[in-house]
Amino acid sequence: MDISTRTRDRVTIVAFAGSLDSNTSPAAQQAVDDLLKGGATKVAVDCTALDYISSAGLRVLLGLAKKLGGAGASGGLRLFGLNQTVGEVFEISGFSKILAVFNTEAEALKGF
Amino acid sequence: MHPRAKGGKGGHIVAQMRPSFRMTIGTDPTQVAGVGRAFGAFAEAHKVPDAVRRSVSVALDELLNNSCAHGSAGEVSIDVELQTDRLSVTLSDDGTPFNPLDLAAPDLGLSLDERPIGGLGVHLTRQIMDEVAYQRRSGRNVITLAKYLS
Numbered sequence: 001m002d003i004s005t006r007t008r009d010r011v012t013i014v015a016f017a018g019s020l021d022s023n024t025s026p027a028a029q030q031a032v033d034d035l036l037k038g039g040a041t042k043v044a045v046d047c048t049a050l051d052y053i054s055s056a057g058l059r060v061l062l063g064l065a066k067k068l069g070g071a072g073a074s075g076g077l078r079l080f081g082l083n084q085t086v087g088e089v090f091e092i093s094g095f096s097k098i099l100a101v102f103n104t105e106a107e108a109l110k111g112f
Numbered sequence: 113m114h115p116r117a118k119g120g121k122g123g124h125i126v127a128q129m130r131p132s133f134r135m136t137i138g139t140d141p142t143q144v145a146g147v148g149r150a151f152g153a154f155a156e157a158h159k160v161p162d163a164v165r166r167s168v169s170v171a172l173d174e175l176l177n178n179s180c181a182h183g184s185a186g187e188v189s190i191d192v193e194l195q196t197d198r199l200s201v202t203l204s205d206d207g208t209p210f211n212p213l214d215l216a217a218p219d220l221g222l223s224l225d226e227r228p229i230g231g232l233g234v235h236l237t238r239q240i241m242d243e244v245a246y247q248r249r250s251g252r253n254v255i256t257l258a259k260y261l262s
Contacts, residue, residue: 094220
Protein backbone atom coordinates (compact mmCIF):
# COMPACT_ATOMS: atom_id res chain seq x y z
CA MET A 1 0.00 0.00 0.00
CA ASP A 2 1.08 3.56 -0.71
CA ILE A 3 0.20 6.42 1.59
CA SER A 4 0.49 10.05 0.56
CA THR A 5 -0.57 13.22 2.28
CA ARG A 6 -1.21 16.75 1.06
CA THR A 7 -2.89 19.84 2.41
CA ARG A 8 -5.63 21.88 0.81
CA ASP A 9 -7.48 24.76 2.47
CA ARG A 10 -6.28 23.73 5.94
CA VAL A 11 -7.57 20.20 5.37
CA THR A 12 -5.08 17.36 5.44
CA ILE A 13 -5.83 14.89 2.69
CA VAL A 14 -4.40 11.43 3.15
CA ALA A 15 -4.62 8.99 0.25
CA PHE A 16 -4.45 5.24 0.76
CA ALA A 17 -3.64 3.33 -2.41
CA GLY A 18 -3.88 -0.46 -2.49
CA SER A 19 -5.36 -2.58 0.27
CA LEU A 20 -5.96 -1.52 3.85
CA ASP A 21 -5.84 -4.83 5.69
CA SER A 22 -4.09 -6.57 8.57
CA ASN A 23 -0.80 -6.41 6.71
CA THR A 24 -0.89 -2.72 5.83
CA SER A 25 -2.86 -1.27 8.73
CA PRO A 26 0.20 -0.79 10.99
CA ALA A 27 1.70 1.54 8.38
CA ALA A 28 -1.63 3.32 7.99
CA GLN A 29 -1.90 3.67 11.77
CA GLN A 30 1.58 5.16 11.87
CA ALA A 31 0.70 7.65 9.13
CA VAL A 32 -2.46 8.65 10.95
CA ASP A 33 -0.64 9.04 14.27
CA ASP A 34 1.91 11.27 12.56
CA LEU A 35 -0.85 13.48 11.14
CA LEU A 36 -2.39 13.90 14.57
CA LYS A 37 0.99 14.59 16.12
CA GLY A 38 1.54 17.23 13.45
CA GLY A 39 -1.60 19.02 14.59
CA ALA A 40 -4.09 17.99 11.90
CA THR A 41 -7.65 18.66 13.01
CA LYS A 42 -9.48 18.19 9.72
CA VAL A 43 -8.61 15.09 7.75
CA ALA A 44 -10.08 13.92 4.45
CA VAL A 45 -9.25 10.34 3.49
CA ASP A 46 -8.89 9.88 -0.25
CA CYS A 47 -10.08 6.34 -1.07
CA THR A 48 -9.96 6.77 -4.85
CA ALA A 49 -7.13 4.26 -5.19
CA LEU A 50 -8.12 2.13 -2.20
CA ASP A 51 -8.69 -1.38 -3.55
CA TYR A 52 -10.31 -2.98 -0.50
CA ILE A 53 -10.52 -2.57 3.25
CA SER A 54 -10.88 -5.20 5.98
CA SER A 55 -11.75 -4.76 9.64
CA ALA A 56 -8.09 -4.04 10.46
CA GLY A 57 -8.33 -0.97 8.21
CA LEU A 58 -11.71 0.03 9.60
CA ARG A 59 -10.14 0.01 13.05
CA VAL A 60 -7.61 2.63 11.94
CA LEU A 61 -10.35 4.86 10.52
CA LEU A 62 -12.55 4.47 13.60
CA GLY A 63 -9.67 5.40 15.90
CA LEU A 64 -8.92 8.44 13.74
CA ALA A 65 -12.57 9.54 13.76
CA LYS A 66 -12.70 9.28 17.53
CA LYS A 67 -9.52 11.32 17.95
CA LEU A 68 -10.77 13.98 15.54
CA GLY A 69 -13.81 14.39 17.70
CA GLY A 70 -17.17 13.24 16.61
CA ALA A 71 -19.23 11.55 14.01
CA GLY A 72 -20.75 12.65 10.74
CA ALA A 73 -20.22 15.89 8.91
CA SER A 74 -19.59 17.88 12.10
CA GLY A 75 -16.55 15.79 12.97
CA GLY A 76 -13.00 16.22 11.80
CA LEU A 77 -12.93 13.21 9.45
CA ARG A 78 -14.37 12.92 5.98
CA LEU A 79 -13.89 10.25 3.35
CA PHE A 80 -14.38 10.23 -0.39
CA GLY A 81 -13.90 8.16 -3.54
CA LEU A 82 -14.95 4.76 -2.16
CA ASN A 83 -15.20 1.96 -4.72
CA GLN A 84 -18.14 -0.46 -4.64
CA THR A 85 -16.47 -3.01 -2.35
CA VAL A 86 -15.20 -0.42 0.12
CA GLY A 87 -18.66 1.15 0.12
CA GLU A 88 -20.20 -2.25 0.77
CA VAL A 89 -17.85 -2.86 3.71
CA PHE A 90 -18.82 0.54 5.11
CA GLU A 91 -22.52 -0.33 4.79
CA ILE A 92 -22.17 -3.79 6.35
CA SER A 93 -20.13 -2.50 9.26
CA GLY A 94 -22.43 0.45 9.90
CA PHE A 95 -19.54 2.86 9.23
CA SER A 96 -21.52 4.69 6.56
CA LYS A 97 -23.88 5.78 9.32
CA ILE A 98 -21.23 7.07 11.72
CA LEU A 99 -18.65 8.50 9.32
CA ALA A 100 -19.04 11.28 6.78
CA VAL A 101 -18.70 9.76 3.31
CA PHE A 102 -18.70 11.81 0.10
CA ASN A 103 -18.43 10.90 -3.57
CA THR A 104 -15.73 13.36 -4.62
CA GLU A 105 -12.94 15.42 -3.12
CA ALA A 106 -14.76 18.64 -3.99
CA GLU A 107 -17.87 17.48 -2.13
CA ALA A 108 -15.82 16.33 0.84
CA LEU A 109 -14.01 19.65 1.16
CA LYS A 110 -17.08 21.81 0.73
CA GLY A 111 -17.82 23.56 4.01
CA PHE A 112 -15.21 21.47 5.85
CA MET B 113 -24.99 -36.86 -21.26
CA HIS B 114 -23.64 -36.90 -24.79
CA PRO B 115 -20.35 -38.84 -24.71
CA ARG B 116 -18.48 -36.00 -26.32
CA ALA B 117 -19.58 -33.66 -23.60
CA LYS B 118 -16.96 -35.20 -21.36
CA GLY B 119 -13.99 -34.97 -23.56
CA GLY B 120 -12.48 -35.16 -26.99
CA LYS B 121 -13.07 -37.49 -29.89
CA GLY B 122 -13.34 -41.22 -29.33
CA GLY B 123 -14.57 -40.88 -25.78
CA HIS B 124 -11.15 -40.08 -24.38
CA ILE B 125 -11.79 -38.09 -21.25
CA VAL B 126 -10.02 -34.78 -21.12
CA ALA B 127 -10.24 -33.35 -17.66
CA GLN B 128 -11.55 -29.81 -17.65
CA MET B 129 -9.05 -28.36 -15.24
CA ARG B 130 -10.54 -25.60 -13.20
CA PRO B 131 -8.09 -22.91 -12.22
CA SER B 132 -7.09 -23.46 -8.62
CA PHE B 133 -4.29 -23.04 -6.15
CA ARG B 134 -3.37 -24.38 -2.78
CA MET B 135 -1.15 -22.95 -0.08
CA THR B 136 -0.23 -24.02 3.40
CA ILE B 137 1.10 -21.48 5.85
CA GLY B 138 2.12 -21.24 9.47
CA THR B 139 0.31 -18.77 11.69
CA ASP B 140 2.84 -15.97 11.48
CA PRO B 141 0.87 -12.87 10.43
CA THR B 142 3.37 -12.05 7.69
CA GLN B 143 2.37 -15.27 5.97
CA VAL B 144 -1.22 -14.06 5.79
CA ALA B 145 0.03 -11.22 3.61
CA GLY B 146 1.63 -13.81 1.32
CA VAL B 147 -1.73 -15.49 0.83
CA GLY B 148 -3.29 -12.15 -0.06
CA ARG B 149 -0.62 -11.51 -2.69
CA ALA B 150 -0.90 -15.03 -4.11
CA PHE B 151 -4.66 -14.75 -4.32
CA GLY B 152 -4.39 -11.34 -6.00
CA ALA B 153 -2.05 -12.79 -8.63
CA PHE B 154 -4.34 -15.79 -9.17
CA ALA B 155 -7.38 -13.54 -9.57
CA GLU B 156 -5.57 -11.34 -12.06
CA ALA B 157 -4.26 -14.30 -14.08
CA HIS B 158 -7.73 -15.80 -14.37
CA LYS B 159 -9.60 -12.54 -14.86
CA VAL B 160 -11.71 -12.83 -11.74
CA PRO B 161 -14.01 -9.78 -11.62
CA ASP B 162 -12.66 -7.02 -9.36
CA ALA B 163 -15.70 -7.04 -7.08
CA VAL B 164 -15.29 -10.78 -6.46
CA ARG B 165 -11.54 -10.52 -5.96
CA ARG B 166 -11.92 -7.68 -3.48
CA SER B 167 -14.65 -9.37 -1.45
CA VAL B 168 -12.72 -12.63 -1.22
CA SER B 169 -9.57 -10.71 -0.27
CA VAL B 170 -11.43 -9.14 2.65
CA ALA B 171 -12.77 -12.54 3.80
CA LEU B 172 -9.30 -14.12 3.56
CA ASP B 173 -7.78 -11.34 5.65
CA GLU B 174 -10.48 -11.68 8.31
CA LEU B 175 -10.52 -15.45 8.60
CA LEU B 176 -6.80 -16.07 8.34
CA ASN B 177 -6.14 -13.50 11.03
CA ASN B 178 -8.78 -15.13 13.16
CA SER B 179 -7.04 -18.46 12.79
CA CYS B 180 -3.71 -16.87 13.64
CA ALA B 181 -4.87 -14.69 16.51
CA HIS B 182 -7.50 -16.72 18.30
CA GLY B 183 -6.91 -20.29 17.35
CA SER B 184 -4.34 -22.73 18.53
CA ALA B 185 -3.51 -23.71 14.99
CA GLY B 186 0.00 -24.52 13.85
CA GLU B 187 -0.81 -24.42 10.17
CA VAL B 188 -3.59 -23.30 7.87
CA SER B 189 -4.22 -24.54 4.36
CA ILE B 190 -5.97 -22.47 1.74
CA ASP B 191 -7.62 -23.94 -1.34
CA VAL B 192 -9.03 -21.64 -3.98
CA GLU B 193 -10.96 -22.84 -7.01
CA LEU B 194 -12.49 -20.81 -9.79
CA GLN B 195 -15.63 -22.57 -10.96
CA THR B 196 -17.94 -21.58 -13.79
CA ASP B 197 -20.33 -19.69 -11.56
CA ARG B 198 -18.39 -18.99 -8.39
CA LEU B 199 -15.07 -18.64 -6.64
CA SER B 200 -14.76 -21.21 -3.87
CA VAL B 201 -12.34 -21.04 -0.96
CA THR B 202 -11.67 -23.68 1.67
CA LEU B 203 -9.67 -22.77 4.76
CA SER B 204 -8.60 -25.57 7.04
CA ASP B 205 -6.56 -25.36 10.24
CA ASP B 206 -5.35 -27.85 12.83
CA GLY B 207 -6.36 -25.79 15.86
CA THR B 208 -8.76 -26.67 18.67
CA PRO B 209 -12.45 -26.57 17.67
CA PHE B 210 -13.45 -23.01 16.95
CA ASN B 211 -16.44 -21.95 14.90
CA PRO B 212 -16.11 -18.24 14.15
CA LEU B 213 -19.70 -18.22 12.90
CA ASP B 214 -20.81 -18.70 16.50
CA LEU B 215 -19.51 -15.24 17.39
CA ALA B 216 -22.28 -12.80 18.15
CA ALA B 217 -22.94 -10.10 15.58
CA PRO B 218 -21.65 -6.67 16.64
CA ASP B 219 -24.12 -3.98 17.66
CA LEU B 220 -24.15 -1.76 14.58
CA GLY B 221 -26.59 0.68 16.16
CA LEU B 222 -23.99 2.14 18.50
CA SER B 223 -22.78 5.70 18.06
CA LEU B 224 -19.21 6.52 17.16
CA ASP B 225 -18.18 7.00 20.78
CA GLU B 226 -19.79 3.75 21.91
CA ARG B 227 -18.35 1.68 19.10
CA PRO B 228 -15.80 -0.84 20.30
CA ILE B 229 -12.75 -0.97 18.09
CA GLY B 230 -12.87 -4.45 16.64
CA GLY B 231 -15.25 -7.40 16.52
CA LEU B 232 -16.30 -6.81 12.96
CA GLY B 233 -14.31 -9.32 10.95
CA VAL B 234 -16.59 -12.33 11.07
CA HIS B 235 -19.67 -10.17 10.55
CA LEU B 236 -18.08 -8.66 7.46
CA THR B 237 -17.17 -12.07 6.11
CA ARG B 238 -20.68 -13.47 6.53
CA GLN B 239 -22.21 -10.48 4.79
CA ILE B 240 -19.73 -10.01 1.98
CA MET B 241 -19.65 -13.70 0.94
CA ASP B 242 -22.57 -15.51 -0.69
CA GLU B 243 -21.96 -18.74 1.23
CA VAL B 244 -20.07 -19.36 4.46
CA ALA B 245 -20.02 -22.67 6.32
CA TYR B 246 -18.05 -24.25 9.15
CA GLN B 247 -17.34 -27.91 9.77
CA ARG B 248 -15.20 -29.76 12.26
CA ARG B 249 -13.69 -32.48 10.10
CA SER B 250 -10.93 -35.00 10.85
CA GLY B 251 -9.63 -32.91 13.72
CA ARG B 252 -9.57 -29.71 11.68
CA ASN B 253 -11.59 -26.51 11.50
CA VAL B 254 -12.83 -26.23 7.93
CA ILE B 255 -14.46 -23.08 6.61
CA THR B 256 -15.87 -23.02 3.11
CA LEU B 257 -16.68 -19.77 1.33
CA ALA B 258 -18.23 -18.98 -2.00
CA LYS B 259 -18.65 -15.76 -3.92
CA TYR B 260 -20.83 -15.93 -7.03
CA LEU B 261 -19.36 -14.51 -10.18
CA SER B 262 -22.53 -12.68 -11.15
